[in-house]
Amino acid sequence: xxxxxxxxxxxxxxxxxxxxxxxxxxxxxxxxxxxxxxxxxxxxxxxxxxxxxxxxxxxxxxxxxxxxxxxxxxxxxxxxxxxxxxxxxxxxxxxxxxxxxxxxxxxxxxxxxxxxxxxxxxxxxxxxxxxxxxxxxxxxxxxxxxxxxxxxxxxxxxxxxxxxxxxxxxxxxxxxxxxxxxxxxxxxxxxxxxxxxxxxxxxxxxxxxxxxxxxxxxxxxxxxxxxxxxxxxxxxxxxxxxxxxxxxxxxxxxxxxxxxxxxxxxxxxxxxxxxxxxxxxxxxxxxxxxxxxxxxxxxxxxxxxxxxxxxxxxxxxxxxxxxxxxxxxxxxxxxxxxxxxxxxxxxxxxxxxxxxxxxxxxxxxxxxxxxxxxxxxxxxxxxxxx
Ligand code: LLP
Numbered sequence: 001x002x003x004x005x006x007x008x009x010x011x012x013x014x015x016x017x018x019x020x021x022x023x024x025x026x027x028x029x030x031x032x033x034x035x036x037x038x039x040x041x042x043x044x045x046x047x048x049x050x051x052x053x054x055x056x057x058x059x060x061x062x063x064x065x066x067x068x069x070x071x072x073x074x075x076x077x078x079x080x081x082x083x084x085x086x087x088x089x090x091x092x093x094x095x096x097x098x099x100x101x102x103x104x105x106x107x108x109x110x111x112x113x114x115x116x117x118x119x120x121x122x123x124x125x126x127x128x129x130x131x132x133x134x135x136x137x138x139x140x141x142x143x144x145x146x147x148x149x150x151x152x153x154x155x156x157x158x159x160x161x162x163x164x165x166x167x168x169x170x171x172x173x174x175x176x177x178x179x180x181x182x183x184x185x186x187x188x189x190x191x192x193x194x195x196x197x198x199x200x201x202x203x204x205x206x207x208x209x210x211x212x213x214x215x216x217x218x219x220x221x222x223x224x225x226x227x228x229x230x231x232x233x234x235x236x237x238x239x240x241x242x243x244x245x246x247x248x249x250x251x252x253x254x255x256x257x258x259x260x261x262x263x264x265x266x267x268x269x270x271x272x273x274x275x276x277x278x279x280x281x282x283x284x285x286x287x288x289x290x291x292x293x294x295x296x297x298x299x300x301x302x303x304x305x306x307x308x309x310x311x312x313x314x315x316x317x318x319x320x321x322x323x324x325x326x327x328x329x330x331x332x333x334x335x336x337x338x339x340x341x342x343x344x345x346x347x348x349x350x351x352x353x354x355x356x357x358x359x360x361x362x363x364x365x366x367x368x369x370x371x372x373x374x375x376x377x378x379x380x381x382x383x384x385x386x
Contacts, residue, residue, distance in 0.1 A: 001236055002383055003276050003357040007318045009386045010355065016279040016298035017379040018366050019357075022058060025274040028240055029062035032270060035243045039251050042263045044088050046226050047073055049267030049363040050275065054382050056080055059270070065108070067226070067265035071098025078105050088223065088265070090137060090185065092158050099124050109133045111185040111223065115165040115172070118179055125178035135183030135223055136161055136169075140204040144189025144197050144227065147309050153188025153201070160186075170215045181217055184209065187225025190268060195249050198227075202253035209256055222260050224250060228269040232312055235359045241269035268363040275362025277303050277378070281317075281354040282333070292328050294350040299332030300339045301375040303358060303365045307338040315341050318355040320348025330356070334373050 002021040003010065010019065036043050044065035047056065051073065057080075059066075065086030066077040071094070077087050089102050090111035099121055102110060112118045112134050125132040139160030142153040152159045161169070173181065188201055201224070212219060228246045231238035243266075250262065279298035287293050300307040315330055328347045332339040341358055350356075369377050 001239075001276055001316075001357065001359055003278060003316075003318055003355075006383075006386050007355055010278055010381065013278075013381055014379070015355075016277060016296075016302050017381055018052075018302075018361065019276045019278050019381050019383075020052070020055060020362065021274045021276075021383045022054065023383055024239060025055065025058050025271065025362075026062075028270055028274065029058060029064070031240055032243050032266065033062050033064070035247050036264075038244075039247045040262070041247060041250075042261055044086065044223075044263055044265045045270055046265045046267030047077065048367060050271040050365070050367050051076060052366055052380055053080070054380070054384075055271060055274075055362075065263075067267075071095060071101055074098065074102055074105070074107060084108070088135070088185075088263075090187075090265075096120070096124060100128070103128055103130055103132055109135045109183055109221065111135045111137045112161070113137045113159060114161055115169040118169060118176065118181075119172075122176040122179045131178050131180055133182045134179050135185045135221060136166065136181060137185040137187070138163075138166065138208055140186055140188065140201060140208070142188045142197065142201050142204060144192050145194055146189045146191050146229070147311070149309050151189040153186070170217075182219070183221030183223060184212065184219055185223040185225065187265065188227060190227050191229040192227040193229035195245065198246065198249045199253050202250060206253075206255045213257070219257070219260050221263060222254075222256060223263040223265065226265040226267050226269070228266055230269055230272040230360060230363075232360045233314060235273050235314055239273045241266075243269065270363075272360050272363035275360075275365055277358040277361040277365060278381075279356045279358065281350050281352055281356060284350055284352065291344065292326060294328050294330045294347075294356075295333065296330060296341070296356050297333060298341070298356075298358065299334040299373075299375065300336060301334060301370050301372050302378040303341075303361055304368050304370070305364060306341055307336060313341065313361060314359040315345070315347075316357050316359065317347050317350055318357055319351070320354065323348035325349070334375075
């Protein structure tokens with residue numbers, strides 16, 4: 001990872017901060033772009049994974065569209081100069097003013113998650129005298145076999161339109177004059193590494209697609225969402241996502257008409273490996289149970305994934321070369337017992353002031369940061385500036 005090569009240049013920055021390897025990001029974007037070209041797919045980067053301006057600029061240079069999940073994300077993407085015709089807007093709870101903004105700026109489509117939402121968009125569009133393109137996010141009832149909190153395609157979750165509501169919506173559609181159903185949307189979860197999940201998804205999509213075409217709907221766009229996982233345990237060995245293997249599953253399994261454009265909304269796979277959270281050791285202690293603990297100056301307010309999902313990120317002592325090793329638990333500063341970055345792992349002896357990197361932190365790191373305990377939001381340092 002970049003931090004090993006540049007650690008001495010980092011010492012002047014106030015920790016904790018995110019370090020972004022923009023060259024790795026550009027390489028990842030090139031890889032994804034080339035794979036898209038090969039398969040004829042279109043990519044809408046899921047900006048919830050990381051909306052840092054410099055990261056977004058690289059995404060823009062790569063020519064990708066954007067997947068937004070809030071009105072503020074849509075505004076940000078539009079103001080950054082992304083083509084509104086390449087912006088999709090998803091989410092179970094779009095506010096009226098967010099819908100108005102999207103319509104007025106001519107975004108590509110609203111990915112709708114309920115019959116009610118389609119009705120409301122129709123109402124708002126009628127008020128504005130504009131016909132609006134919508135895609136229907138359907139709940140395919142698929143278990144993405146990933147962490148429970150980030151699985152989004154099972155029957156009993158808040159995401160997507162149920163088959164029952166879908167049938168009712170099709171009956172109602174002729175009366176909804178201001179919406180044009182032009183696409184379907186699916187997203188079953190995140191950090192998916194088992195490709196059979198996507199195969200299963202394709203099989204379900206094929207059935208739904210055929211049924212919807214039978215209803216007389218022309219499907220211009222089929223958005224298969226995001227979800228491709230990355231290697232959190234070996235970021236140095238696997239810095240790039242295997243996006244070809246991922247697309248290959250869809251190319252082999254989707255049975256759709258040639259006019260339908262297939263889209264994806266990858267977030268994590270694009271940005272996870274280019275970001276590290278850099279921190280410094282504050283204190284060393286032995287706790288009551290005898291565990292050796294290193295307290296670092298980062299915490300769940302900069303990177304909540306370990307505390308929230310029990311997610312594992314590789315942690316490395318950047319100043320540990322040549323030292324004896326021992327078992328340490330690495331903890332953050334916040335007053336929560338779940339604020340741990342490593343539990344009983346082997347590290348070279350820590351000393352106060354050592355630089356520590358928490359890897360694979362480019363996705364859902366800075367974008368989920370909070371000011372809990374009145375912490376500052378994390379700053380960022382970019383490889384281009386070092
Ligand atoms: N499309 C939709 C509709 C989504 O809800 C998401 C992510 C994506 C695309 C992008 O998925 P990705 O390619 O990044 O897997 N905070 C969690 C992840 C939440 C994902 C939410 N939705 C984490 O840190 O693991």
